[in-house]
Amino acid sequence: MVKTSYMRLKGSQQLRQRLLLSTLSATPVLIEDIRADDTWPGLRPHEVSLLRLLEKISDDCVVEINETGTKLKYKPGVLIGGRHLVHDCGLSRSIGYFLEPLIVLGLFGKKPLLIRLKGITNDSKDPCVDTFRSTTLPMLKRFGVPSEGLELKIESRGSPPQGGGEVVLAVPIIQNSLSSVTWVDEGMVKRIRGVTFSTRVSSQFENTMIHAARGIFNRLLPDVHISTDHKAGLQAGKSPGYGISLVAETTSGCFISADTAVSYARGEDTDALEDEERKELMPPGDIGEQIASILLGEIEQGGVVDSTHQGLLFLLCALCPQDVSKVRVGKLSPCAIETLRHIRDFLGVKFVIKPDPATETVILKCVGCGLKNLSRKIS
Template sequence: MVKISYTKLKGSQNMRLRLLLSTLSSTPILIEDIRANATLPGLRPHEVSFLRLLEKISDDCFVEINETGTKLKYKPGIVMGGRHLVHDCGESRAMGYFLEPLIVLALFGKKPLSIKLRGVTNDSKDPSVDTFRSTTLPMLKQFGVSSEGLDLKILSRGVPPHGGGEIILSVPIVQDSLKAITWIDEGMVKRIRGITFSTRVSVQFENTTLHSARGIFNRLLPDVHIFTDHKTGPQAGKSPGYGMSLVAETTSGCFISADNAVYRAQEEDEDGELEDEGKKWLIPPEDLGEQTASALLGEIEQGGVVDSTHQGLLFLLCALCPQDVSKVRVGKLSPYGIQVLRHIKDFLSVKFVIKPDPSTGTVILRCVGCGLKNLSRKLS
C-alpha cells in the first residue's frame, strides 16, 4: 500500500480555501489544532457540511475527523460533477460560503454540475445568491467559461436563523483550461440594477428600502432599476427578514456588487458565544437601503474590475489559467484577498507581482498561471 504524505497545516483559518486548493492541486492535507482552545473546540457545522459537499461531488475522496473535531485529514478525489444532486447547507452559514468554492471545482469536473442547495440564501455575512447570479457568474465569462449551462435559479428564499431557502446551480465544465486575461479597464458606471426581497414580512419593507436607495442613486445617474421580490408561503422560507442586493455595470463590462440582509437571529461569534437575540432587527428598511447604496458607492470609489468580496475568486481564477500572463486591477487589497494570494503560493506555487498605481489608488497584479487542465473531463 502506498503511504500518503500529508501537508501539515494548523488552525481553523481559511478552512474552505485550504480544502478548495487541496482539491484543485490534488494535495492531501492534515489540519491540526482546529479551535483547540475555544469554548466549543473543533469543526463548525458549516465546515462539516462543506466536507460532505466535497464528498458528494467527488469520487475517491477521503475525510477523517478525530473525536473532538480538532484534527482533520483530507485526501482529495476526482471532481465528478453530475446532475440532480441535492445538498443541505445547514443554517450556520449562508449558501454564499459554499457557492464560491463549488463553482470553481465544478469547472474542472468530469461532467457538468447541477445541484440543488438548501439553507440560508441571504444573510449579512456571506455574499447573497443574488450577488452570485448578477456578478459572479458574468465574471466567469471573462475567463472563457461558456454561458451555456451556467445558471442559478432561486426557488425559495431563506434567512437566518431557520433558513428554508432553495436554489439550483448549474455550472458547465471547462473543455481544456481557462483563458488568461488582461483586465485592467474598470470603465465608468453606466447602469445600476438591484433587487429587494422580503420573507414573512410586509411588502412595505421592500418598497421603503428601494426608495431610500433610489434617493441616493437618482442624483448620480438616470439608469437605475431596482426590482422587488416578495415571497409568500413555502417560497418565503422559515424566518422573517428583508434585504437588498445591488450591482453596478460599467462601460467595460465589469460588475461591482454590494448586498445586505436584516433578520432576527441568535448570532454566534467566532468562539461560539451567543450574541444578543434580535440585534439584527435594529436596522429599519430606509437605513438598509441607504447603507447598501453607500456600500456600493464605496466599492465603486475604490476602483478595480471587481468589488472587494470577489478579489479572492479573481486571484484564484488567474492562478488556474494557462502558463501565460494574466493582469488585473483591483482596489485596496482585502484581508481575504491577501490570504488567498498566500495560499495560492503555498498550494499552486504561483506568485503574483503586485504593483500599486498611485494615480488611481488601485493595485495591478500580474501572474503566470499554473496551467491547470481539466483532465477528468470525458474525451469524446
C-alpha cells in the same frame, strides 16, 4: 502501498479556501489545532457540511476527523460533478458560503454539475445568492467559461435563523483550461441594477429600501432600476427577513456589487443579546441608504471587481494556462491577501503586485499554473 504525504497546516482560518485549493491541486492536507483553545473546539457545522459536499461531487475522496474535531485529514479525490445532486447546507452559514468553492470545482469535473442547495439564501455574513447570479457568474465568462449551462435559479428564499431557502446551481465543465485575461480597465458606471427581497414581512419594506437607495443614486446617474422579489407561502422560507443586492455595471463590462440582509439573529449569535434588543431590526430605509453608500465606496476603490470578489479573481487567474494574466483591483482585502498566500503554497503561483499611485489601485500579474480539466470524458 504508497504512503500519502500530507501538507501540514494549523488553525481554522481560511479552511474553505484550503480545502478548495487542496482539491484543485490534488494535495492531501492535514490540518491541526482547529480552534483547539476555544470553548467549543473543533470544526463548525458548516465546515463539516462543506466536507460532505466535497464528498458528494468527487470520487474516492477521504475525510478523517478526530473525536474533538480539532484535527482533519483530507485527501482529495477525482472531481466527478453530476446531476440531480441535493445538499442541505445547514443553518450555521448561508448558501453563499458553499457556492464559491462549488462554482470553481464544478468547472473541472468529469460531468457538468447540477445541484440543489437548501438552507439560508440571504444573510449579512456571506454574499447572497442574488450577488452570485448578477456578479459572480458573469465574471466567470471573462475566463472563457461557456455561458450555456451556467445559471443559478432561486426557487425559494430563506432567512436566518430557520432558513428554508432553495437554489439550483448549474455549472458547465471547461473542455480544457480557462483563458488568461488582461482586465485592467474598470470603466465608468453606466447603470445600477438591483433586487430587494422580503420573506414573511410586509412587501412595503422593499419599496422603502428602493426609495432610500434611489435617493442616493439618482443624484449621480439616471439609469437605476431595482426590482422587488416578495416571497409568500412556502417560497418565503421559515423566518422573517428582508434585504437588498445592488450591482453597478460599467462601460467596460465590469460588475461591482454590494448586498446585505436583515433578520433575527441565529441561536449562537443571540446569547449576548437581551430579548429587548433582539426585537430591534435595522429599519428598511436605513438599509437602503447604507448599502447604496457601501456600493459607492466599492466603486470609488476603482478595481475591476469589488472587495468580496478579489480572492476568487486571483484564484481564477492562478488557474489559467501558463500565460500572463493582469488585473486591477482596489485596496487589497485581508481575505484576498490570505488567498494570495494559499495560491503560492498550493499552486506555486506568485503574483507581481504593483501599486498604481495615480489611481490608488493595485495591478497584479501572474503566470497561471495551467490547470487542465483532466477528469472530463475524452470523446
